[in-house]
Amino acid sequence: MEISIQKAGSLKDLPDESELAFGTLFTDHMFNMDYDLDNGWHNPRIEPYGPITIDPSTMVLHYGQSIFEGLKAFKTPEGEIQLFRPEQNFTRFNQSAHRMCIPAFDEEFALRALKELLKIEKRWVPSAPGTSLYIRPTIIAMDPFLGVRASYTYRFFIILSPVGAYYKEGFNPVKIWVTEKYVRAVPGGVGEVKTAGNYAASLYAGEEAHHKGYTQVLWLDGVERKYVEEVGSMNIFFVIDDEIITPALSGSILSGITRDSVIEMAEKWGHPVTQRRISIDEVVEAHKAGKLQECFGSGTAAVISPVGQIKYKDKTLAIGDGKVGSWARKFFDAITDIQYGRTQDTEGWVHKVD
Structure with a gap:
């Protein structure tokens, strides 16, 4: 398919890079593509960023058939624009589509469309330390229909947002609160899918955590309320007695691309990550015994x-004397050095935007 391009008549002023927050500003253009039963995915186009007009009965508003992804574009010291493992995002996007009864799309074409959009919007990729251009591919159900079934029509769009640090703490330790009352997902549900409803389900506990003075929620499994699953919008890792542990993917945990990168790097460094069930009681006991050395989350945003x-x-587990742990620092430096082009990509993870 050919991608049609309609340029914006006037361009927005670029923001002050030193004041960038997360997800509040958007670029001049967006990518759109439509689906219907007769034509499949069709009419791919880059056009000025603007509202999507929908009927009040549009199915996504009533039944939540919506999926999305999150990735970033980075500017190297030489001024080049590059992406970090974007093919993994589009593969996961199609996996989410399958689970939510959304028609599959051509992943190579989607990546090409993203690169075309980035070429047009390259002036928006910030260069200040720690900044990047956040990328949000999304698919929503578009049928104007009130009835529980999969939609017959869809909109695929990609929007871009220049961003700074995801957490106000920056790369400093955050505080997390374990909820026993609320659950995020259960096996057999859609916890491993990047769908809008998962995030809506997390909001109430997230608000409660914030009111208590904590940055994020640590979720336990939805069956026994015993095993650690995820923390907020991230996967979670523990370093206990020199062993790096992360909860095994169980069908209710999102398969994070940063998580996968951490695991692959650790294996390359000769310190494999153990993927298994880990209970919150085990974490508490490890802390009591002085063996809980580190804890850190991983995700695209942070x-x-x-x-x-x-x-x-009633227990407060202080970890690392308020300092960043050595493993967290090592993974952060290694991944961001590749993302920003400060070191050679020996893994084949980088895609250049020509």
Whole structure:
């Protein structure tokens, strides 16, 4: 398919890079593509960023058939634009589509469309330390219909947002709160899918965590309320007695691309990550025994987020004396050095935007 391009008549002023927040500003253009039963995915186009007009009965508003991805574009010291493992995002996007009864799309074409959009919007990729251009591919159900079934029509769009640090703490330890009352997902559900409803389900506990003075929620499994699953919008890692441990993918945990990168790097460095069930009681006991050396989250938005405190019931687990742990620092530096082109990509993870 050919991608049609309609340029914006006037361009927005670029923001002050030193004041970038996360997800508040958007670029001049977006990518759009449509699906219907007769034509499949068709009419790919880059056009001025603007509202999507929908009927009040549009199915996504009522039944939540919506999926999305998150990745970033980075500017190298030489001024080149590059992506970090974008093919993995589009593969996961199609996996989410399958689970949510959304028609599959051509992953290579989607990546080409993204690169075309980035070529047009390259002036928006910031160069200040720690900044990047956040990329949000999304698919929503578009049928104007009130009835529970999969939609027959869809909109695929990509929007871009220049961003700074995801957490106000930056690359400093955050505090997380373990909820026993609420659950994010259960096996057999859609916890491993990047669908809008998962995030809606997390909001109430997230608000409660914020009111208590914590940055994120640490979720336990939805069956026994015992085993650690995810933390907020990230996967979670523990370093216990020199062993790096992360919860095994169980069908209710999102398969993070940064998570996968951490695991692959650790294996390359000769320190494999153990992927298994880990209970919150095991974490508490490890802390009590002085063996809980580190805890950190991984995700596209923050890359690596060190955890300095975990609150569980009446226990407060202080980790690392409020300092960033050596493993968190090592993974953060290694991944961001590749992302920003400060070191050679020996893994084949980088895609240049020509």
